[in-house]
Each structure stands twice: as C-alpha cells, then as structure tokens.
Amino acid sequence: MEKKYFLIIPLFFLVFSFLFPFKGGPDRHFVPAAESSDTEINASTSCADPVPVGMIRTCYASKEGISASGFLDGTVLVDGKPLENRSEGKYKTVYAIAVSDDGKYLSVIAGVSPRILFVYQKKQDIWTLIRMTNLEDDVRRVPFLAFSGNILLYEDAVGISVLNLTTFRHSTVEFSGTLKDVGYGPEQDYIWVVSADDAGKEQIHMFLYNGSLVASARYDGKESLSALKAVEQ
Numbered sequence: 363m364e365k366k367y368f369l370i371i372p373l374f375f376l377v378f379s380f381l382f383p384f385k386g387g388p389d390r391h392f393v394p395a396a397e398s399s400d401t402e403i404n405a406s407t408s409c410a411d412p413v414p415v416g417m418i419r420t421c422y423a424s425k426e427g428i429s430a431s432g433f434l435d436g437t438v439l440v441d442g443k444p445l446e447n448r449s450e451g452k453y454k455t456v457y458a459i460a461v462s463d464d465g466k467y468l469s470v471i472a473g474v475s476p477r478i479l480f481v482y483q484k485k486q487d488i489w490t491l492i493r494m495t496n497l498e499d500d501v502r503r504v505p506f507l508a509f510s511g512n513i514l515l516y517e518d519a520v521g522i523s524v525l526n527l528t529t530f531r532h533s534t535v536e537f538s539g540t541l542k543d544v545g546y547g548p549e550q551d552y553i554w555v556v557s558a559d560d561a562g563k564e565q566i567h568m569f570l571y572n573g574s575l576v577a578s579a580r581y582d583g584k585e586s587l588s589a590l591k592a593v594e595q
Contacts, residue, residue: 414439421458421504426465432456438470445489448480449473458507460514467527469514471497471507479507479516481527493525506544513550513571517541522555524571533573539565556581 413419418434430440436454438445447454451473458471468482468489481493498519506517514525522535522544539557542564546553553569566581 420456423459423461425461425463428461428465428468430459430461430468432459432470432472436472438472440468440489445470445482447472448491448494449478451475451477458505458516460507460509462509463511467509467512467514469507469509469516471505471516481514481525483527492527493530506541508544508546510546510550515544515546515553517544522553524553524573533571535569535573537567552576 413431417437419431420434421432423430428441430438430445432438434455436447436449436456438447438456438459445468447456447470449472453474454472455474456470456472457477458469460469461467466484468484470480470482472478472480477497479493479495479497480491482489483492484490506515506522508515512527514523514527516523516525518534520534520536522541524533524535526532535553535555537555537557539559541555542558543556544553550571553571555567555569556564557567558564564581565578567578568576570576
C-alpha cells in the first residue's frame with residue numbers, strides 16, 4: 363500500500379504542473395477603464411510556448427506576436443531565441459518579464475544581490491539593451507513589471523517607478539506598507555495602488571504618473587476603485 367502512495371504523489375504533481383504552469387505578473391490586476399471587467403491588464407501572460415526539457419519557467423509575457431520567457435537558471439528566451447542575461451550576481455534567476463503593446467520594448471528583472479532591471483528596444487529585429495538599473499530591494503518573488511504605451515512601470519524599493527522610454531524622464535510613486543496590487547488606465551494619466559499595513563488592512567491610492575498623490579481610501583474591492591475613478595472624472 364505504501365509503495366502505491368509513492369507512485370500516486372509524483373503523478374499528482376506532474377498533472378498539476380501541466381495544468382497550472384508558471385506565469386509572470388502579480389496575482390491580481392485592476393482592469394483599465396477602457397476594457398471590459400472580464401479582461402485583465404496582463405491578460406496576454408499565458409504559457410502557450412513549450413518549456414524546454416529540464417528548465418523551469420518563472421515568468422512569461424507576449425504581445426504583438428512576440429513571446430518572451432524567463433527561467434529559474436537565468437535563461438531568457440524571446441520567440442524561442444536566447445537573449446543575454448547580464449545579471450552580475452551569482453544567481454541570475456528571472457523574476458519578471460514584460461513586452462510593450464507595440465512589441466518594440468522588452469523589460470526583464472533578474473538576479474539576486476544585485477537585482478537588476480533591464481530594458482531592451484527592438485531595432486532591425488535585434489534586441490538592444492538601452493537601460494540597466496540596479497534595484498535596491500532584494501525581494502525573491504514576482505515583482506510588478508508592466509508597460510503602459512511607452513511608459514514602463516516597475517516595482518522598486520520605495521514604490522512604483524514610472525519611466526518614460528521616449529524622454530527617459532523618471533518619477534516614483536511612493537506609499538507605505540506592502541504592495542498588493544497595481545492598476546492603470548489606457549490614457550497614461552493615473553495609477554492605482556493597493557497597499558496593506560502590518561495588520562493586513564488595505565488602502566487604495568490614486569497617483570498621477572508624475573508621482574503626485576490624488577486621493578486615498580480604504581480598499582474593499584471594485585467599489586473603492588469606482589469611487590476613485592469618480593475623482594478622475
């Protein structure tokens with residue numbers, strides 16, 4: 363009887379890993395105002411591409427026919443082709459990956475001590491590194507990383523950084539507590555951040571892209587988000 367259990371348990375995990383493969387991005391996302399309530403901001407983060415044998419995928423993103431995957435060993439694959447991971451630490455694990463809507467930009471967060479943000483631009487079918495930033499925090503989990511048009515949003519030690527890839531103007535959205543969720547609208551005007559204090563109570567904050575705080579409220583789901591969107595109007 364005991365031998366049967368040893369066979370059943372590995373089989374269960376094999377089936378589970380097939381049905382629920384790794385995918386990148388935060389656990390939950392707000393829905394932009396222009397999209398339906400059934401569509402997530404990062405809805406394209408699925409695991410359609412096959413994972414090479416013996417490799418563990420940690421994150422995945424796709425836009426405009428481009429698919430990109432990050433792996434536990436530090437490998438980055440874009441449309442099945444390797445992209446150099448320039449992490450400097452001993453461990454080069456890829457924690458987050460994102461592709462812009464127009465398929466022109468790619469961003470990766472990888473490495474431990476230091477953890478580094480990489481930004482690539484596609485020029486004549488070649489991905490060229492245009493920015494490399496050390497992130498002071500060393501959180502070993504999936505950080506927030508997303509594109510909003512030509513704006514890159516990423517989680518850092520103090521909050522959410524907002525980087526304009528056209529002008530390279532940088533601003534920071536700062537808040538207290540632990541980051542729980544991030545949302546943004548299609549017009550690149552506002553960012554909504556949900557944070558939790560030490561007691562687990564959540565607050566929602568509305569910021570401008572320049573980092574200015576517009577409003578804050580206790581977060582209780584979509585009702586709070588709707589209230590802050592009324593402020594926007």
